[in-house]
Amino acid sequence: MGNRVKITINGSVHEAEVEPRLLLVHFLREVVGLTGTHIGCDTTNCGACTVLLDGRAVKSCTMFAVQADGRTVMTVEGLAQNGQLHPIQEGFHQKHGLQCGFCTPGMMITAFALLQRVPNPTEEQIRWGISGNLCRCTGYVNIVAAIKDAADKMRGTPAPAGERS
Amino acid sequence: MKVEGTYTLPAPRDKVWALLNDPGVLARATPGVKKLEPQGDDMFKATIELGIGPVKGAYDGKVSITDKVPPERMTLRVEGGGKPGTIRATGELRLEESEGKTVVNYTGDAQITGLIASVGHRLIGGVAKQMASEFFKALERELQKR
Amino acid sequence: MIPGSFEYFSPQTLPEAVTLLQRYGEDAKVLAGGHSLIPLMKLRLAAPRYLVDLSRIDGLTYIRESEGFLRVGALTRHGDIETSDVIRSGYPLLADAARVIADPLVRNMGTVGGSLAHADPAGDWGAALLAAGAHVVATGPRGGRTIPLDEFFVGTFTTALQPDEILTEIGIPQSQKNSGGAYLKLERKVGDFAIAAVGVGLLLSSTGACEQVGIGLCNVGPTSLRAGQAEQVLRGKKPDDATIARAAETAATESDPADDLRGPADYKRDMVRVLTARALRLAVGRAKGGA
Numbered sequence: 001m002g003n004r005v006k007i008t009i010n011g012s013v014h015e016a017e018v019e020p021r022l023l024l025v026h027f028l029r030e031v032v033g034l035t036g037t038h039i040g041c042d043t044t045n046c047g048a049c050t051v052l053l054d055g056r057a058v059k060s061c062t063m064f065a066v067q068a069d070g071r072t073v074m075t076v077e078g079l080a081q082n083g084q085l086h087p088i089q090e091g092f093h094q095k096h097g098l099q100c101g102f103c104t105p106g107m108m109i110t111a112f113a114l115l116q117r118v119p120n121p122t123e124e125q126i127r128w129g130i131s132g133n134l135c136r137c138t139g140y141v142n143i144v145a146a147i148k149d150a151a152d153k154m155r156g157t158p159a160p161a162g163e164r165s
Numbered sequence: 166m167k168v169e170g171t172y173t174l175p176a177p178r179d180k181v182w183a184l185l186n187d188p189g190v191l192a193r194a195t196p197g198v199k200k201l202e203p204q205g206d207d208m209f210k211a212t213i214e215l216g217i218g219p220v221k222g223a224y225d226g227k228v229s230i231t232d233k234v235p236p237e238r239m240t241l242r243v244e245g246g247g248k249p250g251t252i253r254a255t256g257e258l259r260l261e262e263s264e265g266k267t268v269v270n271y272t273g274d275a276q277i278t279g280l281i282a283s284v285g286h287r288l289i290g291g292v293a294k295q296m297a298s299e300f301f302k303a304l305e306r307e308l309q310k311r
Numbered sequence: 312m313i314p315g316s317f318e319y320f321s322p323q324t325l326p327e328a329v330t331l332l333q334r335y336g337e338d339a340k341v342l343a344g345g346h347s348l349i350p351l352m353k354l355r356l357a358a359p360r361y362l363v364d365l366s367r368i369d370g371l372t373y374i375r376e377s378e379g380f381l382r383v384g385a386l387t388r389h390g391d392i393e394t395s396d397v398i399r400s401g402y403p404l405l406a407d408a409a410r411v412i413a414d415p416l417v418r419n420m421g422t423v424g425g426s427l428a429h430a431d432p433a434g435d436w437g438a439a440l441l442a443a444g445a446h447v448v449a450t451g452p453r454g455g456r457t458i459p460l461d462e463f464f465v466g467t468f469t470t471a472l473q474p475d476e477i478l479t480e481i482g483i484p485q486s487q488k489n490s491g492g493a494y495l496k497l498e499r500k501v502g503d504f505a506i507a508a509v510g511v512g513l514l515l516s517s518t519g520a521c522e523q524v525g526i527g528l529c530n531v532g533p534t535s536l537r538a539g540q541a542e543q544v545l546r547g548k549k550p551d552d553a554t555i556a557r558a559a560e561t562a563a564t565e566s567d568p569a570d571d572l573r574g575p576a577d578y579k580r581d582m583v584r585v586l587t588a589r590a591l592r593l594a595v596g597r598a599k600g601g602a
Binding site for chain 3: 167219
């Protein structure tokens, strides 16, 4: 009783026969082998499993792979290009935006979606934006700094917060 | 978890008392009860299938009636268990007659364990009240049948 | 956690979806954003045998004003409402509610129609849309019918929808020059269900009296509640401090909360009073031309 799905993940097309009850996060980790997306709480609270679905940040533990059929998914593995870290990854690295690292893939994907929409976010916009992603180590201060750093790099110039947002 | 409330039934107390002591009525009026088999005096084996929206569960349990003071009060005890969890509940019903009607005051206490308790805690109080009200509405329909 | 097995359908049209619901009846569940249903399925508290996914049906996502109503398609995501210019400029009650539902990630998937049809007493849309005087459109084998939201919530997780009906649209009386609203939610932390929340929608007359008023209460009863007696206190009167205080006290008596991990019933009832007064003041200010 498999259903055939065709999902574009980080630019390449993956086809597979899956049971309808297979969660997207299990599809990514176990069928495709992309283990960067983490399973944290498994109850739609923590955001460790965040991926982009057609450009929107969503919790992949709370959708079935069949729902993503024909759609586009980006995981944390899709951030770096040609061996070059993405500015968001660099930001987390340089500003110490992680300690244990478990929440980091979801946090970075959420940051990516936020910066697409709001290229120059205020601290409040960043904190509001990541309010669906839980971190138990950092106290968030360095995560916010990392995202701010990435925003500046991605715009090319550091600018006072609030502009163009 | 405690629930309490009052319901007025449009019939004299003796009639309501008789109704509450009729296993057939109890089986039909109690939400979710599919079968109530007598197991001696005022003891029953119950098969319950309860659906609250998408949350559906099947439970096996025991229902007993104790502390009877006709036609004033009785205590209902329900114990049951199923996949989503277990429940032990007691409910005391006090019947007062006023102008040909019967005012039923009920107080209940329930201990719930398992998944239902951990996940559904916030809903149990409301659902219990809703079920009590369904029970009395069903009793009212039974009264009309007589 | 892995849900029980089910058969999955993703119909392309509404009639196809309705046909599937007719065929499978109570064994089928409609899947919209899935952010209430899938967690229940993962816990195996819900185990529908058939899932009918609406997400591939075109034309159920929209926010537009027509013929005196704001019309919102049932598959419109909470996040779409949060960022909609139409909502931001004319419907502060809905804008307030949209931004406090769960968290941003959930708002990217969860839908307004799904939230209403799930009928969780803690659903923010229930209270907000009761306050807004909304109705819903249910589409079934015999076409569409309109259900006032007042008659929609039958019990916890239970609505007036028939098993073969799909909620397809939400309608709200269009905002006017002197209308205002607010939704205030007290929560333990971002993303949590409300300890209590109150929605207020109102329309002031030229003399500044409350011509129309709606008050909705969230998570303080077996269903979303409408505080009809509190509305009556305000109707036709100027919303001065004394009247607002009386309405807020009335709303508190109309709430029916239960003790749980979010607090004892008395506390929640008092929070209904506080939030109702604050939401009324905010809504009146907005109706008079404030932000």
